[in-house]
Amino acid sequence: MKLKTWFTVAATAVTVFAVQAQEMSTDDIADRIKPIGQVHVAGATADTGAAAGGARSGADIYNSACVACHSAGVLGAPKLNAAADWQPRLDEKGFDGVWQNAINGINAMPPRGTCGDCSDDEIKAAIEYMIEGI
Ligand code: HEC
Known part of the structure; x- marks a missing residue:
């Protein structure tokens, strides 16, 4: 294998790995953030009600x-x-x-x-x- 070819293959492999890693971590992050986001929203709603001293009509x-x-x-x-x-x-x-x-x-x-x-x-x-x- 010529050096240039090797570099091309290596660069392609790195790119593919990088893209895969990115996709995986994006999915992971989405999965992990979801429940945290939900809990946070629920907490924020309760906080708002309490802070406003019975804001609900x-x-x-x-x-x-x-x-x-x-x-x-x-x-x-x-x-x-x-x-x-x-x-x-x-x-x-x-x-x-x-x-x-x-x-x-x-x-x-x-x-x-x-x-x-x-x-x-x-x-x-x-x-x-x-x-x-x-
Ligand atoms: C599971 C059904 C149910 C739910 C939910 C409910 N109630 Fe009632 N409520 C009743 C019943 C049945 C009575 C009649 C009780 C009796 O006098 O025997 C009643 C009676 C009352 C009375 C009259 C009490 C009295 O001394 O005569 C008030 C005031 C009242 N409810 C307010 C509320 C409010 C405010 C909510 C919501 C935050 C609510 N209820 C939710 C079933 C319910």
């Missing part, structure tokens, strides 16, 4: 945590903007009473409506959203 909380039961009245849940469902509760317990029951749970109503990361004020905002039309 009552509608946001209702639509993510409460709608499953309170839209159709599952298990007797008082329905969105249904005065007949809400007024007797408000008359009997007052707003603070139903708010406390939403935080602590009552009968089939789970504590915080299963929204574990909802602050007391976010639960309050969700209730206000549910009754603002009654």
